[in-house]
Amino acid sequence: MKSINILIADDHQMFVDGLTALLSDAEDVNVIGTAANGADAVALVQLHPEADILIVDISMPVMDGISATRAIRKDGSGMKILALTQNADSGSITRAVKAGVDGYVIKTSKKEDFLEAIRRIAAGEQYFSEHVKNALISSLGGRDEKILGGELPISPREKEILAMIAQEFTTNEIAERLFLSPYTVETHRKNLIHKLGVRNTAGLVRIAVQTGLVDSRDE
Amino acid sequence: MKSINILIADDHQMFVDGLTALLSDAEDVNVIGTAANGADAVALVQLHPEADILIVDISMPVMDGISATRAIRKDGSGMKILALTQNADSGSITRAVKAGVDGYVIKTSKKEDFLEAIRRIAAGEQYFSEHVKNALISSLGGRDEKILGGELPISPREKEILAMIAQEFTTNEIAERLFLSPYTVETHRKNLIHKLGVRNTAGLVRIAVQTGLVDSRDE
């Protein structure tokens, strides 16, 4: 019986080490390469076309797991991709699925579920844990939490404006600095509040800080 | 040579499994118990007073790692505690140190650093990774004296109101919930802005989140 070759992309070195140790206990699994961000993961896949599965974290610096997945799919690689991540929000899940992952398992899962996912996916099936499926279902029914992940579902311009809002600039000041009409900035602010599902500026700032959009020590 | 007995508290079961596998490779380390949240961790420590080190994650449901640390210290236990977490912001670090952890290592670290931390702490020393020390130093150097040290120079009532502001409550809502006049809440808000040296709500929320007054988790 052929063993399953694994690539891992996660910025938590400790987690990668732990996962490798965990997987080395399984006879039929073999970790052949690792990467610490999405960009490296894309390169890693090109370097190891013989690998069976790439395990990606959603939240990573440089290039997140979803962008990496999209890039790999765009390259035409048939590499199987399993998202193994902290993010259990429906937004992350749906975007991951749309990007083309073959499975989605949350880090709170037990290792048995995880190994099950690897074997299923290696066999050509898909695998989504119960928790993930539930999150997707409940998101259809009502208010879901879109965020909490590393990457916000907002455009670059919106991100820029959000960062300035979190740095205490008023609408008018942002408009001046970006050479925009205050109306435009207001529109962006409005869209941000809507997209991120918050009520006001306070909510925007909280998300901006929590997701690391503004650094503790800015400018 | 006596082996080091470890307890682990982390809500990511996968991470716990990986860590256990990783530690089982080291001859002198032995995982004797695990917990999935802070409350369980406190109980676990009482159940295993013979353990040498408790490894805690900062972000956990039910009771976070910092509260758990405080609770364990309050119980008079001399248990050594190592924070092993994703959070690299100075607010989390200072709060953890104040709560009484013996070490702080980030999940992006290499396993060698981690094992080094375990051995140092077991030997009665403290261990803080370079990254952590740098974060602390820059937090001390960068800002004005008012905010450093994690503790805000504000009264309990102000802290309470600041937390609510950061949770997107409006002045009127806060007044209702605290049985106060909106005028009073406005006065507090005014004083907060002045005391913390910011311009508006955005600044208040930024500080509230960065100092950990509002948890990244829940709601």
Add this chain to the structure above:
DNA sequence: ATCACCCTACCTGTTTCCCGGTATTCGGTT
């Protein structure tokens, strides 16, 4: 008992933000 805070409350403006629209242009995708 005076001082320093804290907590409470009020008043008057002004500024900023929030909501609900509409609308055009541009660049990709289908």
Add this chain to the structure above:
DNA sequence: AACCGAATACCGGGAAACAGGTAGGGTGAT
């Protein structure tokens, strides 16, 4: 070609926040 998202801009009205005061009662410390 039709569609969609991003980015731009505009309007009117209402809600909330901000600024700069005043002020009395409480508590703990010097």
